[in-house]
Amino acid sequence: MIAVGDKAPDFTLRNQDGDEVSLADYQGRKVLIVFYPMDFSPVCSDQLSIYHEVKPELTEKGVELVGISIDHPWAHKAFQEKLGIDTTLLADFEPKGEVAKAYGSWFDAGFANRTLVLVDEDGSVAWTYESPSPGEFPGANVIFDALG
Amino acid sequence: MSDLGSAPVPPVGADDHARGAGAETLIVYADLGCPHCARDWFELNKSGRRIVFRHFPVRSKHPRAPELHGAAEAAGLQGAFFEFVDSLYADRGHVDDPHLWQRVERFGLDLDRFERDRRSDAIAARVRRDFESGIRAGVTGTPALFDADGARASA
Numbered sequence: 001m002i003a004v005g006d007k008a009p010d011f012t013l014r015n016q017d018g019d020e021v022s023l024a025d026y027q028g029r030k031v032l033i034v035f036y037p038m039d040f041s042p043v044c045s046d047q048l049s050i051y052h053e054v055k056p057e058l059t060e061k062g063v064e065l066v067g068i069s070i071d072h073p074w075a076h077k078a079f080q081e082k083l084g085i086d087t088t089l090l091a092d093f094e095p096k097g098e099v100a101k102a103y104g105s106w107f108d109a110g111f112a113n114r115t116l117v118l119v120d121e122d123g124s125v126a127w128t129y130e131s132p133s134p135g136e137f138p139g140a141n142v143i144f145d146a147l148g
Numbered sequence: 149m150s151d152l153g154s155a156p157v158p159p160v161g162a163d164d165h166a167r168g169a170g171a172e173t174l175i176v177y178a179d180l181g182c183p184h185c186a187r188d189w190f191e192l193n194k195s196g197r198r199i200v201f202r203h204f205p206v207r208s209k210h211p212r213a214p215e216l217h218g219a220a221e222a223a224g225l226q227g228a229f230f231e232f233v234d235s236l237y238a239d240r241g242h243v244d245d246p247h248l249w250q251r252v253e254r255f256g257l258d259l260d261r262f263e264r265d266r267r268s269d270a271i272a273a274r275v276r277r278d279f280e281s282g283i284r285a286g287v288t289g290t291p292a293l294f295d296a297d298g299a300r301a302s303a
Contacts (some may be wrong), residue, residue, distance in 0.1 A: 046289050054283060057152050107201040125284040139286035144152040 001104040001115060001130050002127040008119040013068070013090040016076035021066075021090055024120065030126070031064045031119045032143065035105040035112040037134050039071040039079035039089075047114070047137040052085040054140045061147050063118075068092050070098060070111050107134055118146060155284040157298040160200050165229050170197040173296035177202045178284040181210025182215055185291045188303060192291070195303070201233060203278035204290050212243055213265075217275045219248050222266035226257045263292040 002008070012022040023031070028065040034051065036044045048067060051058075058065055067089045071079070076089035092099045092112065100112035107113035114131040116138065129138055157175060160166065166173075174197040178185040194197055203221075205213035216236055223232035235251050236243060242250075252262050265271060282292065293301040 045209065046206075049206050050283075050288055052208050053279070054152055054208060084211065085208050137288060139287050139288045140283050141152060141154040145154050148153075 001126050001128055002102075002117065004125050004128060006125045008100070008117065008123050009098045009123050011102070013092060013099060014073045015091070016073055016080050016089045019075050021088065023123070026064055026066075026094075026119070027123060028121050029064055030062050030121060031066055032058065033103070033117040033119065034065065034067045034099050035103065035115045035117070036067060036069050036137075037073045037107070037111040037114065038069050040082070043114075043135055044069070045079075045083060046141060048085060048087060049083055050137075050140055051143075052087055053085070054144075055087070056111070058147075061144075063147065064088075066090060068112065070097055070100075105130075109134075116142075116143065152280060152283050154286065155281075157232050157285045157294045159298075160296060162199065165224060166198055166203040167193070167201075167230050168196075168198040170195075172197045173200060174198070174301055175200045175202060175294040175296070177204040177278070177285075177287050177290055177292040177294075179205050179210055179213050179290040180220060180233065180236050181205065181213035181240075181243075182290045183240065184289075186240055188291055189233075189237045192293075192303060201230070202282060203275040204282045204287060205275065205279065206290075209210050214275070214282065216243055218266040218271050219262070221271040221274055222262045222268075223252070223255065223257060226255075228255045228257055231255050 010023045012020050015021045065087050067087055070092050072093050073091045097106055100106045105113050105115040114134050114137055116129040118127040120126040203217045205217045207214050220232045223229055252259050295301045
């Protein structure tokens with residue numbers, strides 16, 4: 001997993017609407033990257049739902065929330081609509097998992113491991129979290145502990 | 149804005165929704181739209197433990213949940229909190245507004261007051277208070293069970 005203090009690797013991926021989004025677009029803001037295995041899985045649904053519930057508090061702390069998985073933008077769009085969330089979802093689709101691999105967030109079963117990476121305003125990794133297994137996710141309290 | 153960092157489950161207070169007189173207490177963070185909660189609810193209540201209900205509605209999982217939690221709180225203001233919760237879990241297919249009004253009539257509650265209360269800021273804050281305490285305790289799904297000391301419990 002990428003180390004705290006490292007420069008976060010830049011990337012350009014398509015979001016749920018097919019628009020390109022780069023990490024550099026978030027320069028000057030904190031961004032919490034949520035690497036998750038795949039859209040529509042039960043645990044991923046729970047994770048993104050819970051985090052959506054605390055988005056106002058994340059925003060209050062100046063944090064943008066971004067999800068990344070191997071799914072295609074069309075799947076992201078359907079997933080977003082199913083959950084009724086507005087979290088930006090980015091498609092690490094082709095080359096498959098390239099961004100997850102660059103962050104050391106790849107699970108050797110064909111999808112991203114369930115990890116969190118907080119990138120600070122100048123693009124450095126400020127905090128990371130790696131779940132013990134893809135079947136578990138950290139509660140939102142863990143994020144707020146990291147934010148202080 | 150609230151602090152949502154880690155904190156133990158708050159101790160059971162006078163304004164918690166508690167039922168039963170068992171020597172042991174089970175604190176249940178539950179979502180009134182959650183099928184898993186509905187499946188477990190009646191068994192938990194047969195366990196002989198005092199049951200403390202705390203609100204944990206997750207709208208994106210269960211879009212009607214916030215409305216149902218508000219309705220249960222409003223019924224609670226008229227002394228029918230657990231009757232309402234039981235009825236919602238017992239009949240998950242009938243949770244739209246007309247079905248809520250039928251419950252109000254069945255339980256002999258004041259409909260005008262119920263309608264006013266369930267959308268009030270005070271009730272929204274009461275529900276959110278429980279939700280935030282669950283977030284701080286690390287709840288990631290429902291039902292989430294704790295004993296009176298705040299340790300994770302099992303059914």
